[in-house]
Each structure stands twice: as C-alpha cells, then as structure tokens.
Amino acid sequence: MPKRRKISAFVKILFALFVVCGVLVAGGYYVLTTVEPITTEPEPETQCRVDLADGKYSLKVEQAVSATTVGGVAFSRNLPPEAVTVAYATVWQETAFYNLEYGDRDSLGLFQQRPSQEWGDPEEILDPVYSSRAFYDALVEVDGWEGRPVFEAAQAVQRSADGYAYDQHEKLSARMQEVFTGTRGSGLTCWYDRETLASLTGGEADPAGAEQEMARVFGVEPAALTDAPESPTGDRGWAMALWAVAHAEEYGLTSVAYNDRVWRASDGTEGAAEWQSYVTDTRGELVLG
Numbered sequence: 001m002p003k004r005r006k007i008s009a010f011v012k013i014l015f016a017l018f019v020v021c022g023v024l025v026a027g028g029y030y031v032l033t034t035v036e037p038i039t040t041e042p043e044p045e046t047q048c049r050v051d052l053a054d055g056k057y058s059l060k061v062e063q064a065v066s067a068t069t070v071g072g073v074a075f076s077r078n079l080p081p082e083a084v085t086v087a088y089a090t091v092w093q094e095t096a097f098y099n100l101e102y103g104d105r106d107s108l109g110l111f112q113q114r115p116s117q118e119w120g121d122p123e124e125i126l127d128p129v130y131s132s133r134a135f136y137d138a139l140v141e142v143d144g145w146e147g148r149p150v151f152e153a154a155q156a157v158q159r160s161a162d163g164y165a166y167d168q169h170e171k172l173s174a175r176m177q178e179v180f181t182g183t184r185g186s187g188l189t190c191w192y193d194r195e196t197l198a199s200l201t202g203g204e205a206d207p208a209g210a211e212q213e214m215a216r217v218f219g220v221e222p223a224a225l226t227d228a229p230e231s232p233t234g235d236r237g238w239a240m241a242l243w244a245v246a247h248a249e250e251y252g253l254t255s256v257a258y259n260d261r262v263w264r265a266s267d268g269t270e271g272a273a274e275w276q277s278y279v280t281d282t283r284g285e286l287v288l289g
Contacts, residue, residue, distance in 0.1 A: 044267040048190040048246065052175040061190055063097035064246040066110055066128055068188075069217055071180035072243050073132035075233045076219030081181050082146060084233070087135055088173035089166045090154045099128055111135050111158070129217055150174075180242060181234025186261050186275040188242040191268025196249065200265050203252045207288035210251040214240055226284040240286055255289040 048064040050057045059067070070091060074084045091097055094112040103112045109131045113119035124130045135157060139145055142156040150170040155163025179187035192200060215221040218240060220228045225237050233239075241258035248256065254265040257278050266272035280287075 044191060044193050044269060046190075046192045046196050046249075047268070048188060049273070050176060050179050051184065051187040051189075053178060053184070054175065057172070057176070059097070061246065061249060062099075064188065064190060065250070066091065066097040066099060067176065067180050068239070068243040068246045069128045070110065070132045071177065071233075072214070072217040072239055073129060074136060074181070075231050075236050075239060076217065077133070077136050077140075078232055079136060079140070080146070080232050081177050081183075081234055083136060083139060084177040084181055085170070085174045086139060086145070086150050086153045086157075087132065088176055089150050089169040090135065090158060092169035092173060093154075093160075093166050094158075099126065101126060180239060182236065182238030182240075182242065183234045185235075185238055186241070186258075186263070188245055189263060189273045189275065190245055190248065191266055191273040192249070194267060197265060197267055200249060200252060201254055205252040205254065205289060207251065207253065210244055210247060210253060210288055213247075213251075214243060217243065222286045222288075225286060237284055237286060244286070244288055251288075253288050255287075257287040257289075258285075259283050 046061055048059045048061055050059060050064075067088070070087050071084050074081075074087070077083075091110050095103075095110050097110065099110050100112070101108060106114050106116050108115070108122055109125040110128055111131050111134075113125045113131055113134060115122055115125065119125055119134055120130060125134075138157045139153065142148075142153060145153040145156065148156070149167070150173070151164055151167035154166040158166075178184050191197075211222050218236060220236065222240055225240070228236065237258055241256055241263075244251075244253060244256045245263050248254070248265055256263045257280065260278050260280060260283070261275045262278035263275050264272075
C-alpha cells in the first residue's frame with residue numbers, strides 16, 4: 001500500500017488561522033447587520049445665537065450680555081442706530097465684547113478706557129453701563145460723526161494707535177445692531193449646558209432685579225413700555241426682551257415673553273431654544289419668569 005503523505009505543521013497552522021479569520025469576519029458581519037448602532041449625542045454647551053439678516057452668528061453668553069447692554073444704553077441717550085454700529089465696531093476691536101479688567105497700560109473695560117485719560121475711576125469703567133454712556137457721550141461731541149465712516153467716528157473717540165482697525169468690524173457690527181436694537185424681533189436666543197440649566201431651573205428667579213437693571217440701562221422701566229414714546233434707536237421692547245434673555249442666567253430667569261413670543265431656558269436640543277408662540281391679551285408687555 002502507498003504511504004499516506006503527512007501534512008506539514010505549517011499547513012495545519014495556516015488552515016487554523018483561515019478558519020478563525022472566517023469566523024471573526026462572519027461574526028463581525030452579523031453584528032453590523034443585526035445590532036442597532038449606539039448613538040452618542042454631544043453634551044450641550046452654554047451658548048447664544050444671533051439671527052442676522054444674512055445668517056446666524058454664535059456668541060458666548062458673556063458677549064451677548066455686553067452686546068445687549070451697549071445697545072441698550074443707546075436707547076437711554078435717544079441715539080440713532082448708527083451710534084450702536086460705531087460702538088460695536090469699537091468693542092469688537094478692543095475686547096471682542098469681554099469686559100476685561102486689564103489692557104494696555106491702564107486701559108480697562110469693554111472700550112479699554114483709561115482712568116489716566118479721565119474716562120472715570122476703574123470701578124466706573126468696569127461697569128458696562130457707565131463705560132457705554134461715556135463712549136456715547138464722547139461720540140456725540142465728534143463733529144459730523146453721523147456722516148463719517150465707522151472707523152473714523154470710532155477713532156475720533158478712541159484715538160488708538162491704529163484707527164483703521166475698526167473698519168474690519170463694520171459689516172458685522174451693522175448687522176448685529178439690527179438685532180440688538182430690536183428691529184429684527186426675537187433675533188437672539190441662548191441655551192445652557194445641563195449643569196447650568198439644572199441650577200437655573202432649580203433656583204429662584206429675580207425678575208425685580210432684572211427690571212431694575214433694565215431701567216438703568218434703557219432709561220425706561222419695563223412696566224412703562226406701553227406708555228413710553230417711540231425711540232429713534234429701535235424697538236425698545238424687543239431690545240429689552242433680548243437683554244433679559246442674555247442676562248437670564250444672572251437673574252435666574254427661565255422665561256421671557258414679549259408680545260406674542262416666548263423664550264424658555266433649555267439645553268437647546270431639538271429646537272428647544274427657539275422662541276415660541278405666546279398667547280397674551282396685552283401687547284407691548286414684557287413678562288419675566
């Protein structure tokens with residue numbers, strides 16, 4: 001009888017690897033085709049969104065707080081919206097809407113005003129309401145500021161090393177001004193990470209404190225909105241409503257309602273940060289909750 005040929009150890013190992021790989025591939029295919037994939041949604045982050053005329057723009061809450069205040073002070077001075085554009089271009093260049101406690105030499109605050117140049121005491125300059133008033137008061141003293149390019153008007157107030165730098169912020173500032181002066185209605189919304197939202201909804205709201213500060217910013221109490229004369233700056237009611245949204249975390253507000261729209265504090269998922277319809281019998285009333 002012929003002798004059986006022996007299978008080498010190498011061939012046996014190769015065959016075993018082939019079988020194992022086949023099992024792994026088949027198992028992987030089974031898992032991919034039969035098991036539902038695990039979806040992980042990113043954690044929500046605290047943020048604000050501005051609905052500009054030509055698109056959406058993201059801001060940190062601190063930036064939105066500053067923008068609503070700088071814009072709001074213009075109402076107390078009965079200034080045209082162009083003044084807000086000049087102020088915004090200035091703040092973008094100087095601090096990007098962060099109220100800094102430092103700067104070049106002794107410069108401070110949103111506009112980087114200097115105590116040594118008689119803009120005020122450090123504590124005053126670090127108050128966004130005070131610093132905004134100081135900027136606008138200086139702007140209106142500039143001869144023919146309304147007809148000047150934005151960067152020239154800003155430079156006439158600031159007297160910085162590179163006045164032309166303000167020019168790069170003009171277009172964005174003009175579009176932001178339309179929102180924060182209230183002419184685009186509910187053009188600002190903010191949402192929060194889960195920890196902040198839990199703290200906000202579980203805390204105690206201070207609508208009275210918010211209304212008191214709004215009176216200081218806008219020069220009119222929210223309760224007097226319906227009787228207040230129209231402002232050349234824009235729609236004061238909507239500007240106040242947006243101010244309240246931006247400051248919601250500071251004052252523990254979970255809802256802001258104005259006219260037929262309402263904003264509610266949320267994590268922003270699934271459109272929860274959008275303003276919704278609101279049924280009310282009194283138009284022109286600002287309701288904080």
